[in-house]
Each structure stands twice: as structure tokens, then as C-alpha cells.
Amino acid sequence: MNETRRTELKGRALSLGLALGGAFAVTVILLWLLSSSFSDAFRLFFAAPFSNAYYLGNMLAEVGILVLAGLGAGVAFGSRNFNLGGEGQVYLGAVVTAAICLALPSGNPVLVPLLAAVSSVLAGAFLGWLSGQLRLSLGVDELISSFLVSAAVVYFCDFIVTGPLQDASSNFQATGLIPEAFRFARIMPPSSLSMAVVPVIAILVLMAILLARTRFGFELSLMGKNAEFARYVGIDQGFYRTAPMAISGALYGLAGSFLVLGSYYRVMKGFSAGIGWTGIAVALVAGNAPLAVFPAALLFGYLDAGAKAVMVGADVTQEIVSVVQAAVFLFITARFADRFLAGRKEKR
Amino acid sequence: MPALLMEGICKRYLTSGARANDGATLEVRDREIHALVGENGAGKTTLMKILYGLERPDAGRILLDGRTVAIPNPAAAALCGIGMVSQHAEVVGEFTVAQNVSLCAEPRRFAFFYDRKAAEREVGRLAAENGFSLDPAAPASALSAAEIQELEILKLLWRRASLLILDEPTSLLADHEVEGLFAGLKRLRAAGKTIILITHKAAEVKRIADAVTVMRAGRTFIRLSAADLAEADLAGLMMGSHDAMGEADGGGAPVAAISMADGAHVRQAAAAGPAVFEMKGVTVARKRRARPSIDDLSLTVRSGEIVGVCGLAGNGLAEVEDLAAGIVKPSRGSVLLSGRPMPRRREGGRGYVPTDRLWRGSSLYSSVSENLAALDRHSFFPRGFEDRKAVAHFAIESIGCYSIAGSPTQRLGTLSGGNIQKVILARELAEPKRVRMAKARRDHVVAKPARDACAVDQSPPFLLFCNPVQGLDMASSSFVHSRLVEERDRGSAILLLSSNLDEILELADRIIVMHRGSAVLEVRNGPLVERSAIDDAMLGMTSTGAGR
Numbered sequence: 001m002n003e004t005r006r007t008e009l010k011g012r013a014l015s016l017g018l019a020l021g022g023a024f025a026v027t028v029i030l031l032w033l034l035s036s037s038f039s040d041a042f043r044l045f046f047a048a049p050f051s052n053a054y055y056l057g058n059m060l061a062e063v064g065i066l067v068l069a070g071l072g073a074g075v076a077f078g079s080r081n082f083n084l085g086g087e088g089q090v091y092l093g094a095v096v097t098a099a100i101c102l103a104l105p106s107g108n109p110v111l112v113p114l115l116a117a118v119s120s121v122l123a124g125a126f127l128g129w130l131s132g133q134l135r136l137s138l139g140v141d142e143l144i145s146s147f148l149v150s151a152a153v154v155y156f157c158d159f160i161v162t163g164p165l166q167d168a169s170s171n172f173q174a175t176g177l178i179p180e181a182f183r184f185a186r187i188m189p190p191s192s193l194s195m196a197v198v199p200v201i202a203i204l205v206l207m208a209i210l211l212a213r214t215r216f217g218f219e220l221s222l223m224g225k226n227a228e229f230a231r232y233v234g235i236d237q238g239f240y241r242t243a244p245m246a247i248s249g250a251l252y253g254l255a256g257s258f259l260v261l262g263s264y265y266r267v268m269k270g271f272s273a274g275i276g277w278t279g280i281a282v283a284l285v286a287g288n289a290p291l292a293v294f295p296a297a298l299l300f301g302y303l304d305a306g307a308k309a310v311m312v313g314a315d316v317t318q319e320i321v322s323v324v325q326a327a328v329f330l331f332i333t334a335r336f337a338d339r340f341l342a343g344r345k346e347k348r
Numbered sequence: 349m350p351a352l353l354m355e356g357i358c359k360r361y362l363t364s365g366a367r368a369n370d371g372a373t374l375e376v377r378d379r380e381i382h383a384l385v386g387e388n389g390a391g392k393t394t395l396m397k398i399l400y401g402l403e404r405p406d407a408g409r410i411l412l413d414g415r416t417v418a419i420p421n422p423a424a425a426a427l428c429g430i431g432m433v434s435q436h437a438e439v440v441g442e443f444t445v446a447q448n449v450s451l452c453a454e455p456r457r458f459a460f461f462y463d464r465k466a467a468e469r470e471v472g473r474l475a476a477e478n479g480f481s482l483d484p485a486a487p488a489s490a491l492s493a494a495e496i497q498e499l500e501i502l503k504l505l506w507r508r509a510s511l512l513i514l515d516e517p518t519s520l521l522a523d524h525e526v527e528g529l530f531a532g533l534k535r536l537r538a539a540g541k542t543i544i545l546i547t548h549k550a551a552e553v554k555r556i557a558d559a560v561t562v563m564r565a566g567r568t569f570i571r572l573s574a575a576d577l578a579e580a581d582l583a584g585l586m587m588g589s590h591d592a593m594g595e596a597d598g599g600g601a602p603v604a605a606i607s608m609a610d611g612a613h614v615r616q617a618a619a620a621g622p623a624v625f626e627m628k629g630v631t632v633a634r635k636r637r638a639r640p641s642i643d644d645l646s647l648t649v650r651s652g653e654i655v656g657v658c659g660l661a662g663n664g665l666a667e668v669e670d671l672a673a674g675i676v677k678p679s680r681g682s683v684l685l686s687g688r689p690m691p692r693r694r695e696g697g698r699g700y701v702p703t704d705r706l707w708r709g710s711s712l713y714s715s716v717s718e719n720l721a722a723l724d725r726h727s728f729f730p731r732g733f734e735d736r737k738a739v740a741h742f743a744i745e746s747i748g749c750y751s752i753a754g755s756p757t758q759r760l761g762t763l764s765g766g767n768i769q770k771v772i773l774a775r776e777l778a779e780p781k782r783v784r785m786a787k788a789r790r791d792h793v794v795a796k797p798a799r800d801a802c803a804v805d806q807s808p809p810f811l812l813f814c815n816p817v818q819g820l821d822m823a824s825s826s827f828v829h830s831r832l833v834e835e836r837d838r839g840s841a842i843l844l845l846s847s848n849l850d851e852i853l854e855l856a857d858r859i860i861v862m863h864r865g866s867a868v869l870e871v872r873n874g875p876l877v878e879r880s881a882i883d884d885a886m887l888g889m890t891s892t893g894a895g896r
């Protein structure tokens with residue numbers, strides 16, 4: 001597998017490089033056009049994420065969450081299942097974790113968060129499985145059903161957050177804070193980077209092994225590459241419609257849970273805030289390869305951190321980061337690298 | 349002066365690094381049917397793709413009527429009057445014949461609206477002028493393979509092409525349909541067209557071509573007028589005596605031993621054993637259609653025999669394939685393997701070589717070794733984890749035993765059609781890994797020569813082969829056939845579905861002819877079987893009248 005994989009990786013690295021260059025150019029132009037002080041904005045956007053422990057820690061914490069979301073989107077895409085329900089699954093995962101932690105404030109400091117995380121995983125998995133099962137039994141396109149179910153779940157979670165779990169002492173539309181004993185220990189205070197990155201790294205490695213070395217991963221990739229062939233060699237079609245969707249939902253649910261246990265300690269209204277969609281972007285940039293998810297998540301985390309810094313420190317709106325992300329998308333999906341490589345070889 | 353002259357054409361594919369064309373020269377005279385022949389991978393299609401502007405040559409030049417032309421794309425080719433029918437039909441099934449023919453060059457009303465009446469009238473006229481009996485208003489999805497060929501040719505005539513390139517036009521046609529196509533080509537020649545026919549069937553060349561160019565390994569080997577050439581010589585030229593031996597190495601002896609002339613020898617089957625595969629009163633109903641696609645079909649395949657089922661397209665062969673593969677369940681009746689209902693894929697120990705080898709039979713974006721490991725997954729992934737040594741060992745062994753031109757890590761889609769078919773065979777005919785490993789250990793102890801690794805102790809009890817040599821060249825075809833006979837002699841029950849009657853007559857012990865979803869004729873194969881009787885049965889003209 002080495003030869004093909006090496007050229008594949010080379011192509012992917014190059015396309016990533018070109019996308020980065022393009023995105024960089026777009027960002028510079030936008031900053032130049034939109035900010036009153038270009039040099040300040042430029043410095044803040046590109047250097048601020050590394051300027052102090054607070055920014056760096058926050059960025060890495062977000063990267064951890066994006067790794068989970070990217071793995072979640074990727075495991076579904078890799079088997080030709082499309083889970084567009086990330087937003088709802090992240091939000092539900094967060095709400096489930098917050099609810100359990102708030103309901104058992106004096107419980108065991110290890111068991112309660114564990115129970116909360118497992119419940120969030122199950123809740124997300126259920127949402128993903130539901131769409132896979134709807135596809136199987138009723139022929140509903142999972143791409144549409146996952147999106148619609150998620151849209152409904154978002155409103156349900158809004159209701160839970162602003163209703164039963166609303167923190168009466170707060171002016172925000174948010175739940176109360178979970179007890180300190182349940183929180184992941186912080187690594188770089190005051191930033192939100194916490195010990196949650198440890199299980200995230202473990203899950204990244206496990207997923208990489210699962211997809212590259214096991215029968216499950218092999219059958220999943222065969223399904224993704226050619227479902228008719230998969231059926232022909234006797235792969236259970238039903239299992240590979242539901243299982244990848246369930247795993248995808250589970251990872252999204254866990255991302256929501258870790259956001260609560262590691263970063264925010266509460267759930268605000270509109271909590272998922274695009275993590276589901278960014279997860280898809282991460283998976284696309286990574287080409288569904290688990291190990292490439294980390295650099296891809298790093299890229300999106302960095303862009304987000306830069307945008308936040310520039311928003312606080314200069315007079316640029318946060319929308320700029322959306323534009324930059326869109327530019328990265330565009331450059332990646334346009335597959336410039338493939339053509340670039342082909343053109344170069346043609347000339348030689 | 350030749351109508352077309354291609355000189356010193358070179359083309360190297362970057363992805364594989366293979367030289368598809370290596371100084372090829374082609375000379376075609378005006379109003380001539382020119383056959384371009386050669387084995388799979390000889391570079392015929394590449395040369396024609398260059399002429400049609402689908403590929404750009406690394407070197408060489410093209411002269412039309414003595415003038416050098418550049419053909420960077422198919423549009424430029426069309427301007428030069430060059431048209432090409434590719435190997436795989438390119439029709440829009442939902443469109444009518446007239447819509448397909450006039451696509452992108454439609455007659456318009458008010459310079460904007462599609463003029464259906466004018467299109468059907470004009471296409472009908474064009475068809476009639478050239479002796480084609482196509483109904484311009486018929487949907488393309490209802491056409492037979494032969495009619496689709498006519499449609500494709502009409503498309504070129506509609507665009508006023510004067511030089512027609514046909515890539516393997518007969519590979520999907522039955523014998524009588526080939527006759528019709530050739531008659532049509534002769535009419536076109538009389539009407540002033542020049543035709544280049546790509547083929548690897550020597551017999552066809554003799555019947556129709558005015559001149560022949562033989563390609564081998566990317567070079568045009570020889571140009572001859574067909575009259576000078578006996579069929580046997582042509583086959584020899586295509587393969588090249590040395591090359592044939594080289595390619596067949598590994599499965600070498602069988603290829604040499606089993607030639608067309610030895611057909612009778614091949615058919616000496618041992619007495620057939622117990623029934624392995626049975627279909628009993630099987631009917632497959634179709635939605636919204638009165639006539640079922642399979643109507644009360646019963647057949648039995650015994651151990652140690654090859655049952656050949658033939659029929660024209662649309663008469664139920666495809667459905668029998670899906671039934672025997674266990675992909676489709678019958679509406680009525682039962683399909684049994686060893687007396688039990690069809691089990692899951694590998695459990696019943698059956699190999700299946702599908703008609704649709706590119707989509708159903710292989711995963712083109714996976715590597716060769718992944719394709720090989722895809723079937724016997726439970727033993728290549730013991731306890732769920734990949735046994736990489738076993739996969740690598742199996743891949744190397746398969747590549748050696750089947751002389752597959754490719755490496756284990758190569759993407760399957762980059763291999764030629766013949767090599768893809770060999771990968772499928774290697775996977776489907778393999779013993780379960782358990783047996784292979786035991787054998788490897790034993791060989792190690794006794795230190796047998798490596799060549800023995802190819803010998804199989806335990807072959808699958810039931811094999812389903814569907815058009816196994818469609819589009820393959822002679823060396824690959826005879827290799828596939830020899831493997832088939834080997835498995836039969838070792839006791840496999842083999843169901844061979846083929847639209848190629850020659851193949852059925854050469855290999856089958858019993859022949860079943862399908863027409864309109866029923867078996868209309870069943871005969872034991874032998875010297876007394878008349879080809880014409882089977883031809884008639886395929887068309888539904890049987891003395892018993894079972895077809896109607």
C-alpha cells in the first residue's frame with residue numbers, strides 16, 4: 001500500500017499547502033480592505049494565537065474539539081454516509097452532560113462525568129443511527145434526515161437550556177455551572193485547555209487503528225469506494241449504513257460533552273455554534289484520513305483563534321473568519337493541486 | 349495518397365509510466381474498412397484516442413489528405429470529419445433515438461426550441477438512407493446492443509463524419525447481429541466513408557477488412573491487405589510467438605495446450621457427480637410488467653460439469669446471474685446450493701466472476717491487494733485485525749500464479765481489463781486461506797519448488813462465470829478457459845453464462861438456451877450439436893414452439 005499511499009499523501013499535502021497559500025492571500029487582502037490599521041490587524045490575526053498562553057491554550061482546546069468533530073464527519077464520509085447532523089449532536093451531547101452533572105452535584109467526581117460523557121456519546125450515536133436506520137427501512141436520504149433531525153434537536157436543546165436547566169441567578173440564557181469536582185483539570189490556566197485533550201488523542205489513535213488495520217475499517221472503506229462491490233463480496237449493507245452514522249454521532253456527542261466538562265462548564269443557548277459544520281470542513285480537508293484530521297483541525301482552530309484575536313484587538317468583525325474558512329474550502333475542493341501536479345509532469 | 353496517415357506516434361501514460369504508443373504508424377486509404385488489430389494493451393485504443401483528440405501524443409504527426417493537422421480535442425476532430433464510437437456505449441437511456449442522435453446538434457425552431465418533429469424526420473431519413481431500421485421515436489433504453497451500435501454510428505453520420513472509428517463494436521453482439529453491423533459498414537463504405545475498426549478477433553478481420561494494421565506493444569507491427577493473410581497467421585502476428593509464451597508464463601502450459609483446435613479434447617468431462625446447484629421452478633416477476641423476466645426456470649449443475657447458458661441480451665441471462673449469485677431472490681420457486689437455500693457469499697464456498705467486472709467485480713479505487721483480500725476477509729482479518737503478512741503473501745502469490753501485470757499496492761483501476769479480470773479470478777478461485785497456509789507450511793517442510801504454490805488442492809464447489817472473456821485478448825481468454833476446465837476436472841460445478849456461443853460450444857458439457865426468460869432448449873454438448881439449432885433457439889424459433 002506504500003506506493004499509492006505515498007503519492008496520495010504527497011498530493012494531499014500539496015493541496016493543503018496551496019489552499020493555505022490561497023487562504024492567506026485572501027485573508028491579507030480582507031484585512032487590508034476592512035481594517036483601519038492593517039499592520040495591527042495583520043499581526044493580531046497571524047501572531048496572536050501564539051503570543052501568550054491564554055490564546056494558545058484556547059486554540060488548542062478548540063483544536064481538540066474539532067478533532068473529535070472531524071473524526072465524526074470523516075468516519076461517515078469514508079463509508080459514503082453523510083451526517084449533516086453534527087450541530088444537533090454536539091448540542092445534545094452538551095445538554096446531556098450538563099443535565100447529568102447538575103442533577104448529581106454531590107456524586108462521585110470520577111463516575112459522574114464518566115456517566116455524563118457516556119450518555120452524551122449514546123445520545124449522539126442514537127441521532128446518527130436514527131438517520132442510518134431511516135435510510136435502511138424507509139429509504140430516506142440520510143443526508144437530509146440527519147440535517148432535519150438535527151435542526152429539530154437544536155430547538156429542543158434551546159428549550160432545555162432556557163427552560164428546565166436555566167440558571168435563575170444569571171442574566172444569560174444558559175445553564176448553571178457544573179460542580180468543580182466534575183471538571184477536567186486545566187493545563188494552561190487561565191486558558192480553557194484541559195486534560196480533555198488526553199482522551200481526544202487516545203480516540204484519534206484508536207480511530208486511526210480502527211480504520212486502517214481492522215476488518216471493520218476495511219469493510220467500511222470498501223463500502224465507501226464501491227457499494228455494489230461491497231455487496232458482491234458479501235458485506236452486510238445494513239450494518240454499514242447504521243454503524244458509521246452511529247459512530248459519527250457518538251463522536252459529535254462526545255465533542256459536546258467535552259466542551260462542557262473541559263471548557264465552558266455550562267451550556268449556553270446556541271451552544272454548538274458551527275462546530276458540526278467545521279467538523280465537516282476538517283474531514284474534507286483531511287480527506288477522511290484520521291491522522292490528517294489533526295493538522296486540519298489545527299488549521300481551523302488557528303483561523304478561529306486569529307479571528308477572535310483580531311476581533312478583540314482591532315476593528316474587524318468576526319465574519320472575516322467565515323470568509324477565510326470559505327476560501328480554504330474553495331481552494332481544497334477545487335483540487336488545484338491535482339491539476340498542478342499533472343501540469344508539471346506534462347511539461348517534464 | 350492515403351486519406352489518413354499517422355506517423356511516429358508516441359504516447360507515454362504518466363500515471364503508470366507505460367508506453368502505450370511507441371512510434372506507431374497508421375496508413376488508411378480513402379473508402380477503406382481498415383482493421384486495427386492487436387492484443388489487449390497493444391495500444392490500439394490509445395492510437396485512436398489520439399486521432400480523436402482525447403489524448404495528445406508526445407511525438408508524431410497526423411496527416412489528413414496529405415495536410416498536417418493538429419487535433420487537440422474531439423471538437424477539432426469533428427471539424428476534420430473524424431468520429432469515434434467508443435467501446436462502451438454512450439447513450440442517454442431516457443432520450444429517444446432522435447434526441448440521442450441530434451444531441452448538441454439539434455434542429456431548432458426559432459433558433460432556440462428543440463424541434464422534435466424535424467429531428468425525428470431527419471434522423472429517420474438518415475437511418476433509412478444508410479439501411480438502419482431504427483425507430484427515431486423509440487427510447488434508447490429499449491434498444492438492443494446491436495441497435496445501440498447503429499445509434500452510435502448514426503450519431504457520427506449526423507455530424508457528417510467521413511472517417512469513422514469503431515472501438516470493438518462487436519464485443520457485445522450476437523453472431524447474427526455482427527452480420528447486420530458488417531452489412532451496414534459495407535454500405536457506408538459504398539457511400540464514401542472511411543472506417544477504422546478496432547478489434548482483436550482475427551475472424552472478423554478476414555470477413556470485412558480491406559486492409560489490416562497489426563499492433564504489438566505500442567508499435568504498428570505490420571500493414572497488410574487482408575486478402576494476403578490467413579486467419580491463423582494474423583493471430584500469430586498479434587500475439588507474437590515469443591510474447592505469447594512470455595505472457596502465458598506461470599499458467600504457461602495450459603495456454604499452449606488449450607487452443608481452439610483442441611476443443612474436443614477440452615470437452616472430455618469425467619462423469620458428472622451429485623447436483624450442487626439447483627434452480628427449481630424459479631420465477632422472477634417485474635414491477636408493472638405482465639411477463640416475468642424469469643418464467644418457471646429449472647436447472648441443475650452437477651459436480652464436475654460445466655453447464656453453459658446462452659441467450660441474447662434481455663432474455664433473462666442477467667437475471668439468472670443475479671439469482672445464482674444470491675443477489676436477487678426469486679418471486680416463486682427456490683434456488684439451492686448443496687440442497688440448502690443460497691447461503692451468504694463465502695460460506696457456501698462459491699466463486700463468482702460477474703459480467704460487470706469493473707463495477708460489481710472490483711473496487712477500482714482500492715489497491716490490487718485490497719481487491720484480492722476483499723472476499724476471504726474473515727481469514728485475512730483474524731480476530732478483526734489485519735494479518736498483513738498473509739495479505740501480502742496472497743497478493744504476491746496471485747500476481748505470480750496469474751501473471752498479473754501490476755504490483756500489490758497499485759490502484760486496480762490503473763490495470764488493463766485483462767489484468768483486472770485475472771485479479772477477480774485469483775480472488776474467486778482461491779482456496780480459503782486456512783488451506784493455503786497449511787499448504788505453505790507443508791511445502792516449506794518438503795521444500796517443493798515455488799511453482800507448486802499455484803496448484804490448488806481445494807477448489808470452490810460451485811463457480812458462476814458470466815461472460816468471463818468478454819473483451820479479453822486471446823492469451824487471456826484461453827488462460828481463463830483453461831482455468832475453468834481445470835476447476836471442472838477437479839470437481840467444481842460450474843455455471844457458465846455467456847452471450848458468446850463459441851465459448852459455450854467450446855466449454856460446456858450441457859447447453860441451455862434462454863429465450864424470453866425460459867429455457868427453450870437443453871442439449872448435451874457434443875459433435876452432433878448444431879450451431880444453427882442453438883442460434884434459432886436464441887431467437888425463439890424452436891420446433892417445440894416453447895419460445896412463443
